[in-house]
Amino acid sequence: MNQNKNNIIGKKNPIFNHLLIYQKKYIFGLASLLLFLVPLINFFKSDSLLIGPESYYFLSHSALLQSLASHFTYETLIIIPIFLGLATLYLFFALVEKLNLSDKFTFFFLLLLVMSPAFIYTYSSLTANSFYFLLIIATLLLLMQEKKMFTYLAIIPLILATFFDVFSSLMLFVLLIIYAITQKKNISYFYLGVIVFSSIIQYVLGQPFFLGPFHAEKIIHNLISDFGGLSGVSFFAILLSLIGISITWKRKKLYWGYIFLPLLLPFYFFSTQIIFPISILILFFAAVGFVKLFERTWNLAPIKQITFFLLILGILFSTLSYLDRIDQLTPPGDMIETLTWISYNTGNEVTILSDESYGDYITFFAKRKAFSTLYEDEHTDINQNLLENTNVIGFISLLENQSISILYISKDMKKTYKDNFIILLQNERFKLIHSHGDYEVWAFSPKEA
Amino acid sequence: MQLSRTQKWLLVIFIITLVTRLILAFTVPNLTYDSYFHLRQVDEITRTGTPLFEDPLSYGGRTLHYLPFFHYLVAFLNLFLPLGLLAKIVPNVLLSLLPFIVFALSKKISNNETAALFSAFISGFLPILFTTNAFNPLSLFLPVAFFALYCFLNIDKRGFALYFLLSFFILSVTSSATFLLIVGFIIYFILSVIEKKKIKKPELELIIFSVFFYIWIQFVFFKNVLISEGARFIWQNVPTQILTQYFPQISILNALLLVSIIPFIAGIFVVYQSLFQLQNQRAFLFISLVISTTLFSWLRIIEFNLALSFFAIILAILFSLFYTYLSDLFAKTKISEFKKHLALIMVILLLPTTILPSINFAEKQNTPLDSEIEAFTWLNEHTAKNAKVAGLLEEGHLITYYAERKNLMDDQFNFIENSEDLFSDLNALFATPFETQALDITSQHGITYLVLTPHAQRKYGIKNFRYQTARCFKKIYDEETKIYQVDCILDKK
Structure with a gap:
């Protein structure tokens, strides 16, 4: 009896055994369910299907996406990240077969990954990561092929994967080296050279080290989804990863996992935009911890069962809790209405002052120039100076100098800047020209009549 | 045994x-x-x-x-x-x-x-x-x-x-x-x-x-x-x-x-x-x-x-x-x-x-006096159900428990967005000598009654609110504890 209770993830447990054998189907099914659930929830609860500000960045900056959006509606593009997510999973299974990873580890790693808010977010919005990870898995798979032709073809996804930012190229570079060392395969210097060469060209052409950020960065908040972050992982996964790290410390086979820790962790403090790769690493260690924890024989077998149950519930809880607030990650209907109003009722040349976090929404919905965005440093200081201004003369002079004629104000901005620029709006040169719900559009007359 | x-x-x-x-x-x-x-x-x-x-x-x-x-x-x-x-x-x-x-x-x-x-x-x-x-x-x-x-x-x-x-x-x-x-x-x-x-x-x-x-x-x-x-x-x-x-x-x-x-x-x-x-x-x-x-x-x-x-x-x-x-x-x-x-x-x-x-x-435990409890019970019997009462922060629960009326604030701060502003306002109600400031706060928060207990009197070193006038703050309970009805609203327009 005690033996049975201890055998939760052992081969002798018929249910677990079944899950393990058919893991491809179950993981794929679960991923499909979660990824299709997001637009479904947003369809009923929200005014937009695409979540996250990054989607709107790509929609307003990518000619291809704009062309697609003009043929269909922009919301139909939700199918792209879902397709990318499922394709990445499919390729990952192929990769696992090549790498001979253990069944149990693969199952728990993918289960944790698919249920993580980081995965749901990445593959429910148009993000660089959703393309990037498909490309690097494709590169690795092609490199592993016996036929030379396929290995040459790997150059295509490899070059494409360097198109996002310098950091992604650096990660790909390290990954190829690790692959060569752990799999004892010779990677031609040619591939590494291509990465370096392509990255240098991109960098010279203005590619940033990190793409983004597209939202206000908070290190803990963005990492732990239970604290209300945009994506991240469950707190339980973090704890499991700590167990995993303490275990892999003694296992030489998993040492390569540690190479990524110093690469990713310090960079995370510079840009939380790399949350998805960080999440994958955390979930990797979490899966190791999970398997190790429940493979060992416990003296208190019933407590082992309860702990297992609690962990599954905890991870499920984080996923459900994230899905429950997924509609809050879409731009609110009031915002879309006011920005669309701007696009119809203001001149094409106007520049809009607002909080930097609204930059991409302004560019996409209002089709006007946002004075500053989170990822453009050029006007960051002036933008902040304007919003925190309490001197009406200085404020007006700055607005005139920067040719700003529209102010877009949300409820949050009113609260944050209630003692700053908001009090200056009492001046006759500012006029409320439109409002809807929590959002207001103010016009600024550059010259006194 | x-x-x-x-x-x-x-x-x-x-x-x-x-x-x-x-x-x-x-x-x-x-x-x-x-x-x-x-x-x-x-x-x-x-x-x-x-x-x-x-x-x-x-x-x-x-x-x-x-x-x-x-x-x-x-x-x-x-x-x-x-x-x-x-x-x-x-x-x-x-x-x-x-x-x-x-x-x-x-x-x-x-x-x-x-x-x-x-x-x-x-x-x-x-x-x-x-x-x-x-x-x-x-x-x-x-x-x-x-x-x-x-x-x-x-x-x-x-x-x-x-x-x-x-x-x-x-x-x-x-x-x-x-x-x-x-x-x-x-x-x-x-x-x-x-x-x-x-x-x-x-x-x-x-x-x-x-x-x-x-x-x-x-x-x-x-x-x-x-x-x-x-x-x-x-x-x-x-x-x-x-x-x-x-x-x-x-x-x-x-x-x-x-x-x-x-x-x-x-x-x-x-x-x-x-x-x-x-x-x-x-x-x-x-x-x-x-x-x-x-x-x-x-x-x-x-x-x-x-x-x-x-x-x-x-x-x-x-x-x-x-x-x-x-x-x-x-x-x-x-x-x-x-x-x-x-x-x-x-x-x-x-x-x-x-x-x-x-x-x-x-x-030396910090407990309310019987006379203070009586005042809060009196509020329950003599004020409208939707009244909002301001007392000391620690008296917030006495207002909800004995008076069964809304309070301005108490010590359960979680989920309260503006707890710091509220506390400043509450403090100002007891400390300010200006009637307009007091009325601004009572109007802003919809406060209809002010309670001044002996505990509050000791804390702020006052016998009565410094700004109080019979026109806007009518004393309706005058024992050791004093209760005032707010009769004016400050219209900012």
């Missing part, structure tokens, strides 16, 4: 503790201010069967999140006894059980019954625990927490795993302060690894279980708070102006008095000896708890009272090791004759340093 001599002494300690506590509880009028929040929750559970998570009165209407086990327990007892009586009896009975648990724990780590009896006695008369008129979950949390520790130390014995599970479940749904135990367990694990002491397998299993279970329960109850406030949730959204009240910078002397001076000195000695000389693993767990309590207190994560209470009980337990050490020391030296008198010396030293400060502490 024949009781042993030790058991009889233990029973005597229990009875003396309980009787002293009850006498003080019934002598000091009313309950501490925060108790009325818990009374109201119990009252609600008794009437409706569910906690008041959507409170229409606190802050004029808000969402509340708290762990309700203690309130359910008292609500169940309320089926048999009146709440007023239970509020004074239950916490004191629960805290009087501490000597039994402390005895068991002390005996476990010291193997000395006399030493354990002294520890039990100290735990019964810790000054910091002599808030005899406080009705809050801490009175349940402390005995159950130490019972869980006892089960943890006895995990090899049959049945203790189940007792641990039960007690840990109760703790997790009683107070978030259970994380003191969790972090204590983790530090215990780390200390054992550092000192190369082998940790028992079942202990490790219980630690893993406890961590996940605790976090899961917190997620279930505080999901929304976590999402909206993130990691700040830990600091309970306490306004910065009153942070010092929750986490005061207390002098060493005061702390010594509250945890009792003899156990404090003994505790320091034992911690030093256990860590650096004897490497006594049995004491590691308690030392780990001391570290976790100190750490969280320093980080201002737990309230000062809770930290000191936890700390004081651990010191009482560690005292048993100190007594055993002294006893052994005397036996080995030329003054071994002295050993016979050790117990007597301890009694002489402990009596004035525990019982007297405890009684003194109990008599």
Whole structure:
């Protein structure tokens, strides 16, 4: 009896055994369910299907996406990240077969990954990561092929994967080296050279080290989804990863996992935009911890069962809790209405002052120039100076100098800047020209009549 | 059943503790201010069967999140006894059980019954625990927490795993302060690894279980708070102006008095000896708890009272090791004759340093006066149901409990977006000499009545509000406590 209770993830447990054998189907099914659930929830609860500000960045900056959006509606593009997510999973299974990873580890790693808010977010919005990870898995798979032709073809996804930012190229570079060392395969210097060469060209052409950020960065908040972050992982996964790290410390086979820790962790403090790769690493260690924890024989077998149950519930809880607030990650209907109003009722040349976090929404919905965005440093200081201004003369002079004629104000901005620029709006040169719900559009007359 | 001599002494300690506590509880009028929040929750559970998570009165209407086990327990007892009586009896009975648990724990780590009896006695008369008129979950949390520790130390014995599970479940749904135990367990694990002491397998299993279970329960109850406030949730959204009240910078002397001076000195000695000389693993767990309590207190994560209470009980337990050490020391030296008198010396030293400060502490509890309670009851009978009343922050729960009216604010800060602004406004209502400022605040928050209790008069050094005029602030209750009706609204247009 005690033996049975201890055998939760052992081969002798018929249910677990079944899950393990058919893991491809179950993981794929679960991923499909979660990824299709997001637009479904947003369809009923929200005014937009695409979540996250990054989607709107790509929609307003990518000619291809704009062309697609003009043929269909922009919301139909939700199918792209879902397709990318499922394709990445499919390729990952192929990769696992090549790498001979253990069944149990693969199952728990993918289960944790698919249920993580980081995965749901990445593959429910148009993000660089959703393309990037498909490309690097494709590169690795092609490199592993016996036929030379396929290995040459790997150059295509490899070059494409360097198109996002310098950091992604650096990660790909390290990954190829690790692959060569752990799999004892010779990677031609040619591939590494291509990465370096392509990255240098991109960098010279203005590619940033990190793409983004597209939202206000908070290190803990963005990492732990239970604290209300945009994506991240469950707190339980973090704890499991700590167990995993303490275990892999003694296992030489998993040492390569540690190479990524110093690469990713310090960079995370510079840009939380790399949350998805960080999440994958955390979930990797979490899966190791999970398997190790429940493979060992416990003296208190019933407590082992309860702990297992609690962990599954905890991870499920984080996923459900994230899905429950997924509609809050879409731009609110009031915002879309006011920005669309701007696009119809203001001149094409106007520049809009607002909080930097609204930059991409302004560019996409209002089709006007946002004075500053989170990822453009050029006007960051002036933008902040304007919003925190309490001197009406200085404020007006700055607005005139920067040719700003529209102010877009949300409820949050009113609260944050209630003692700053908001009090200056009492001046006759500012006029409320439109409002809807929590959002207001103010016009600024550059010259006194 | 024949009781042993030790058991009889233990029973005597229990009875003396309980009787002293009850006498003080019934002598000091009313309950501490925060108790009325818990009374109201119990009252609600008794009437409706569910906690008041959507409170229409606190802050004029808000969402509340708290762990309700203690309130359910008292609500169940309320089926048999009146709440007023239970509020004074239950916490004191629960805290009087501490000597039994402390005895068991002390005996476990010291193997000395006399030493354990002294520890039990100290735990019964810790000054910091002599808030005899406080009705809050801490009175349940402390005995159950130490019972869980006892089960943890006895995990090899049959049945203790189940007792641990039960007690840990109760703790997790009683107070978030259970994380003191969790972090204590983790530090215990780390200390054992550092000192190369082998940790028992079942202990490790219980630690893993406890961590996940605790976090899961917190997620279930505080999901929304976590999402909206993130990691700040830990600091309970306490306004910065009153942070010092929750986490005061207390002098060493005061702390010594509250945890009792003899156990404090003994505790320091034992911690030093256990860590650096004897490497006594049995004491590691308690030392780990001391570290976790100190750490969280320093980080201002737990309230000062809770930290000191936890700390004081651990010191009482560690005292048993100190007594055993002294006893052994005397036996080995030329003054071994002295050993016979050790117990007597301890009694002489402990009596004035525990019982007297405890009684003194109990008599100085911060409770509302009868006249203040009468005023709040009067409000209930003579004002409209939708009235909003402003009183001191600590009187917020008196307004919702006795007056059954909306308050401007109370000490349940979680989920309150503008608690700092509210506190500034509330403070200004009592301190400002300007009528326009007062009217601006009352109009902004829809306050219809102002209450000036003797407590508030002392706090702000006023007899009446400085700005009060008969035109806008009509005095409608004029006893020791004064109540004013706000008759004007400041129209900013």
